[in-house]
Every structure is written in structure tokens, then in C-alpha cells.
Amino acid sequence: MENMKLKLRIWRQGGKFPQGKFVDYELDGVNDHMSFLEMLDVLNEKLINKKEDPIAFEHDCREGICGTCSLVINGYPHGPMQQTTACQLHMRHFRDGDTITIEPWRSRAFPIVKDLVVNRDSFDRIIQAGGFISVDTGQAQDGNAIPIEKDQASHAFDAATCIGCGACVAACPNASAMLFVGAKVSHLAQVPQGKVEADSRVQRMIAQHDAEGFGRCSNITACEAECPKGISVEHIARLNRQYIASTLGSEKVAN
Amino acid sequence: MATSTAKRTGSRVGWFGKFLTSSIGQKIIMSLTGLFLITFLVVHLIGNLQLIMSNDDGYAFNSYAYFMTNNPVIKTTSILLYAFIVLHAIQGILLWSKNRKARGEQRYAVKVDRTAGGSKSSIYMGSLGMVILAFIIVHMVQFWGQMHFSESIGPFEAEGYEGAKDLYALVAATYENIGMVIFYVVAMIFIAFHLWHGFQSAFQTLGLNHKKYTPLIKAVGYVYSVLVPLGFAVIPIVMYLRHQGVL
Numbered sequence: 001m002e003n004m005k006l007k008l009r010i011w012r013q014g015g016k017f018p019q020g021k022f023v024d025y026e027l028d029g030v031n032d033h034m035s036f037l038e039m040l041d042v043l044n045e046k047l048i049n050k051k052e053d054p055i056a057f058e059h060d061c062r063e064g065i066c067g068t069c070s071l072v073i074n075g076y077p078h079g080p081m082q083q084t085t086a087c088q089l090h091m092r093h094f095r096d097g098d099t100i101t102i103e104p105w106r107s108r109a110f111p112i113v114k115d116l117v118v119n120r121d122s123f124d125r126i127i128q129a130g131g132f133i134s135v136d137t138g139q140a141q142d143g144n145a146i147p148i149e150k151d152q153a154s155h156a157f158d159a160a161t162c163i164g165c166g167a168c169v170a171a172c173p174n175a176s177a178m179l180f181v182g183a184k185v186s187h188l189a190q191v192p193q194g195k196v197e198a199d200s201r202v203q204r205m206i207a208q209h210d211a212e213g214f215g216r217c218s219n220i221t222a223c224e225a226e227c228p229k230g231i232s233v234e235h236i237a238r239l240n241r242q243y244i245a246s247t248l249g250s251e252k253v254a255n
Numbered sequence: 256m257a258t259s260t261a262k263r264t265g266s267r268v269g270w271f272g273k274f275l276t277s278s279i280g281q282k283i284i285m286s287l288t289g290l291f292l293i294t295f296l297v298v299h300l301i302g303n304l305q306l307i308m309s310n311d312d313g314y315a316f317n318s319y320a321y322f323m324t325n326n327p328v329i330k331t332t333s334i335l336l337y338a339f340i341v342l343h344a345i346q347g348i349l350l351w352s353k354n355r356k357a358r359g360e361q362r363y364a365v366k367v368d369r370t371a372g373g374s375k376s377s378i379y380m381g382s383l384g385m386v387i388l389a390f391i392i393v394h395m396v397q398f399w400g401q402m403h404f405s406e407s408i409g410p411f412e413a414e415g416y417e418g419a420k421d422l423y424a425l426v427a428a429t430y431e432n433i434g435m436v437i438f439y440v441v442a443m444i445f446i447a448f449h450l451w452h453g454f455q456s457a458f459q460t461l462g463l464n465h466k467k468y469t470p471l472i473k474a475v476g477y478v479y480s481v482l483v484p485l486g487f488a489v490i491p492i493v494m495y496l497r498h499q500g501v502l
Binding site for chain 2: 074171178206207225226244
């Protein structure tokens with residue numbers, strides 16, 4: 001379909017709409033080869049030409065790898081296609097005359113900045129609490145000096161594919177960030193470099209997760225279903241194991 | 256050196272309380288109390304099947320009830336059971352309220368809940384739990400409460416059971432009422448859905464997700480959550496039909 005006409009119901013907040021409300025737009029001339037974000041670009045061009053405030057939405061690489069785009073499209077974080085970010089979602093998955101509802105991630109820990117843009121600093125603070133390894137600067141050592149089994153490395157990389165977009169929180173009926181924390185803890189706990197600080201990491205990251213006001217995981221698995229990288233809830237189980245073992249078994253106490 | 260050690264290990268005060276009130280700790284309480292209640296249901300079912308296993312006007316059931324109300328080990332365990340039911344319910348309500356707040360004031364206008372695990376009952380655990388709690392209260396008042404506090408229950412007259420009450424007659428009289436039969440059967444459907452998610456979720460919360468064992472845990476969970484509520488539901492149905500003279 002070369003020339004689709006769409007009804008868009010978009011959440012606007014800030015400026016003219018301090019409390020936030022849905023505003024309806026009609027957009028024609030949508031090409032089915034466009035990505036979802038390109039479709040919004042076309043709408044924004046029209047709004048700018050009419051001297052109206054364009055719709056604020058986040059985007060960066062538009063290659064599905066940076067984790068910046070964050071739209072709930074017709075009730076699905078990143079849209080109805082699974083394992084796809086909003087920027088990689090194409091308009092061929094919609095039909096002429098469709099009504100599309102677009103909302104921001106809704107979580108107390110992700111306050112709205114403007115329209116569809118949310119502040120995800122809470123994720124950064126969870127990473128700062130322990131989602132890293134401490135290494136001295138200088139020459140990188142030879143990779144082969146630290147042996148790791150291929151299977152184990154692959155499991156770690158499965159978790160490392162997390163792009164930190166927050167779709168897990170947006171999808172979770174409890175607004176919990178356990179898949180995000182699980183992916184980070186599981187990734188680092190499975191590689192030799194990360195094992196060094198594993199005990200303190202898991203306690204600190206969970207303490208920060210809770211302090212940010214995210215909800216509590218009840219194993220619904222909506223996060224895995226909506227994760228653009230398809231990260232499994234197995235990593236949440238590993239996080240739970242790590243947390244229990246570290247809190248009850250190690251001498252570490254998170255501050 | 257002393258200061259660096261203190262910094263590394265942090266404060267040791269209240270670490271266990273912090274553990275239990277953390278997001279994972281709260282879920283562990285749900286999981287362990289849930290697993291206890293899952294074990295209890297099997298024992299409860301085996302006992303209750305005495306109501307219909309032998310058509311003996313309640314001798315088997317009344318002697319079983321007498322044993323359960325007088326054995327000190329069972330009495331102690333039952334106090335633990337009541338405590339865990341209350342703890343499971345209170346913790347569940349706290350989690351429900353916390354999770355509601357976590358979503359924020361503005362809810363989604365459109366939200367489709369798609370899950371990787373397949374089961375949708377996980378989304379409604381709180382609501383299912385509230386219905387089950389209401390059921391447990393009615394159930395307790397109806398049988399436990401009447402057994403202990405009502406004067407109208409006749410004695411169980413058999414050798415060696417002095418002072419025992421005829422609980423069988425109370426149960427049989429209750430299940431003569433078709434409304435009560437329906438109430439109990441419907442409650443079991445709610446429990447089945449609650450268990451459908453709860454059984455396997457309890458293991459996932461404890462971190463027990465393993466390629467070799469998880470398929471087995473899930474299979475046992477699904478079989479359990481159908482068979483156990485079904486076993487309970489059969490009792491009022493059979494007793495009603497016996498009263499009607501059909502069986």
C-alpha cells in the first residue's frame with residue numbers, strides 16, 4: 001500500500017497540555033516501507049509547517065540497537081511485532097484506515113519529560129549501583145588470558161543483548177524492572193571478570209531497583225514477551241539465586 | 256585498616272530485615288508460604304476424601320477429624336498453617352498495592368498483556384487471591400467455626416471417641432443444599448487458576464529455573480492444579496448426589 005491513511009491517537013504532555021491528554025491526528029500519504037518513527041517524522045513535518053508544536057519522541061540509532069525509542073503502540077511496548085524495537089517496526093504491519101494509539105512508557109520510576117519522552121535515569125542509577133566491573137585503566141590484556149567456556153560465554157551474551165530500553169517495565173503489569181536487573185546481573189555473574197564483584201553487585205542493584213519505586217516481580221513473563229531482544233526470565237531466576245546466595249551466604253551487606 | 260574493612264562490608268545491622276523487605280525477599284515469603292499451602296492442600300484433600308471413600312455414615316471421616324483436632328503435632332502445625340495463610344494474604348495485599356503505585360497515576364489507555372509463559376492467570380493472582388481469601392473465611396466459619404463453637408452439632412457416638420462431634424453430619428447437611436455445592440465447586444475453579452501460576456512461580460522466585468528440572472516442575476504444577484481442586488470439587492458433588500439417591 002503506497003498511500004495509507006491513518007488515525008493517530010497520541011499522548012501529549014507538557015506545553016499546551018500540562019496534565020497530559022490524547023490528541024487525535026489524521027495522517028495520509030503513509031508509505032508501507034516507512035518505519036514507525038519515519039511515519040512520526042512525516043507527521044511532525046506537517047505540524048511544524050502548520051507552526052504547531054511537534055510531537056516529542058526519543059530516537060537515536062534507528063537500527064534497533066541503542067534502546068532509545070520508547071513507544072507503547074496499540075498497547076504493546078515497541079509495537080505488536082515481537083523482538084522488534086519501535087524504530088525497526090514498519091508500517092506494512094498496519095492497514096489503511098487503522099487507528100493507532102501511541103503512549104509513553106508508564107511507570108512511576110520513568111517520569112514523563114514531554115509527550116512520549118520519559119526520563120530513564122533510574123536505569124542509569126541501577127547501573128551505577130553495581131552494573132559494571134572495576135578495572136584499572138591502561139593496556140587491555142590479551143583476551144585469551146581469561147579462559148571461559150563457549151556455552152557459558154553465549155549465555156552471558158544472551159543477557160548482554162539488553163539495550164536498557166525499559167520495555168520490560170512498560171510491559172510488566174507490576175512495572176517491575178527485574179528483567180533489566182536480571183539481564184545485567186546474569187551477564188556479569190557469568191563471565192570471569194564480573195564474578196569478582198558478584199556478591200556486592202547483586203545486593204546493591206536490587207537495593208537501588210527497590211529505591212527507585214519499581215514494582216515487584218510476580219513471574220508474569222510479559223517482560224520476556226515484549227523485550228525487543230527476547231531476553232528470557234531465566235535471567236531473573238539467576239538474579240534471585242544470586243541475591244539469596246549473596247545475602248544469606250556472603251559477608252557482604254549492601255549499604 | 257579498620258575503616259577500610261568497615262567500608263567494604265557496610266553496616267551489619269538489620270541485614271535480615273532488609274533481605275525480607277526487599278523486592279526479592281517479599282516474593283520469597285510469598286513463595287515459601289505458597290509452597291507450604293500447596294503441601295497442606297494435598298494433606299487436606301486426602302483427609303477430606305474420607306467423606307466419600309467409604310459409605311459408612313461418616314465413621315472414617317469423624318475418626319479422622321477427631322485425630323486431627325486432638326493430635327498435638329497436628330494442632331501445632333495448624334497454628335503455623337493459619338499464620339501462613341494470613342502472612343500470604345497480607346504480603347499479597349502489600350505487593351498488590353506497591354505494584355499499583357509503581358505503575359504511576361496515569362494508567363495505560365490501551366494495554367495488551369502478552370506473556371512468554373503462556374498463562375494469563377499470572378496477571379490476575381491478586382484478584383484470584385482475594386476471592387480465595389473470602390472463600391477461606393466463609394469455609395472456616397461454616398465448618399471450623401461451627402465445629403468449635405456451635406452447640407447444635409451432635410456427638411459422634413463410637414467406641415474410643417468420647418467427646419467427639421459428628422462433623423460428618425454437619426458437612427452432609429451443608430452439601431444437601433445445591434447452592435453450597437455450586438459455591439464450593441466455583442471456589443475450586445478459582446483455586447485451580449491461582450495454582451496454575453502459583454506452583455511454578457514459587458520455584459522461579461526461589462531461583463529454581465533449570466533446563467533439566469523446570470519442564471518437570473511445570474508439568475507437575477499443571478497436573479497438581481487440575482487434580483487437587485478437582486478432588487475437592489468431587490466431594491460436595493458426590494455427597495449431594497448420594498443425598499438425592501442418585502449414587
